[in-house]
Amino acid sequence: MVNIRALDPSASPLDYYAYELCRLREAAGLKQPQLGDIIYCSGSLIGMIENTKRVPTRDFSERLDAALGTDGHFSRLVGLVLRSQLPHWxxxxxxxEARATFISTFQCQLVHGLLQTEAYARAVFGVESPDALDASVAARMDRQRVLTRESPPVLWVVLDEAVLLREIGGKKVMRDQLAHLLSLRDRPWLEVQVLPFSAGQHTGMAGSFTMLRFEDDPDIHYSESNDSGHMTANPQVIKERSVGYARLQAEALSPRASAKLIARVMEERYGKQPEPDGRAVA
Structure with missing residues (x-):
C-alpha cells in the first residue's frame, strides 16, 4: 500500500496523477481492491499506478472520473502524463503538432506516428524501448487524438514505397496497418500519397521531415535523428523545404493510385498468412 505522504506531486505529471489518485480514493473511503472492482480492473493495477510503476491510460482515467465523481479531473491530467512519457527532445x-492547422510530412522509413496502429507502434518501440513499451505506445496512441477532435488539422502524408514493403511486426501487423491507411481515405482533411521507387532520386533523400503550419504563428520545419529532434522557423529553410515537399507531391502517385498500390501490396505481400499446419489463409 502506497503512503500518500511519500509521494511528491511536484516531481512529475505521473507523480501528481498518483498522488491525486491516492488522495481521492482515500477521500472516497475506498481501498485499492474496492476501487478496482468498481472500474473493472485489479487492485494491484491501482497500486502500481499509485506507486508510479504503471502509466495510466485514457480509458482508465475516464472510468476513474466516473467512479470517483471527479468531473474529468483524471481525464484532463492523463494527457499531461502521457505527453511526459514521450522522449524529452x-x-x-x-x-x-497538437496546435498545427496543417501538417505535411514525408516519411522514408516508417508510417507516420499519427497513422500507426497500436500493434505497429508496439513493434517499432519494442526494438529499443522494451522496458517502457506500454507507456510509449499509450503516449503515441494518445497523440493521435488530434485527428479526431472537432476541428482536426489537415494532414498530408507522402510515404516512400519502402515503407509499405518493410515488414514491421510481421505480416498480420503490416496487413492491418495498410488496411488502416486505406480506411482513412474518405476523410476530406487527410491524404496519403506513395512515392514509388520509379521516381528515382528525389528531394527527400536526406531523410524524413515534417512541416507544420499555424493560423497565427510562423511555419515550422521538423526533422530528427535517432535521439534528437530539430525544429526551425528559419524562412530560408521553410522556403526550401516547402518547394522540396511540393516536388515530392508532384512525383508521388495520386492519392487514388496510391490507395491502389497500398491495396495491392497488402494483398500480394501480406494477404495470405500460413496457419500452424502450413495451410494458407486469407
Missing part, C-alpha cells in the same frame, strides 16, 4: 514538437 520530442515533447516540444508534440505540443506544436
Amino acid at each position: 520530442f515533447q516540444a514538437y508534440a505540443e506544436m
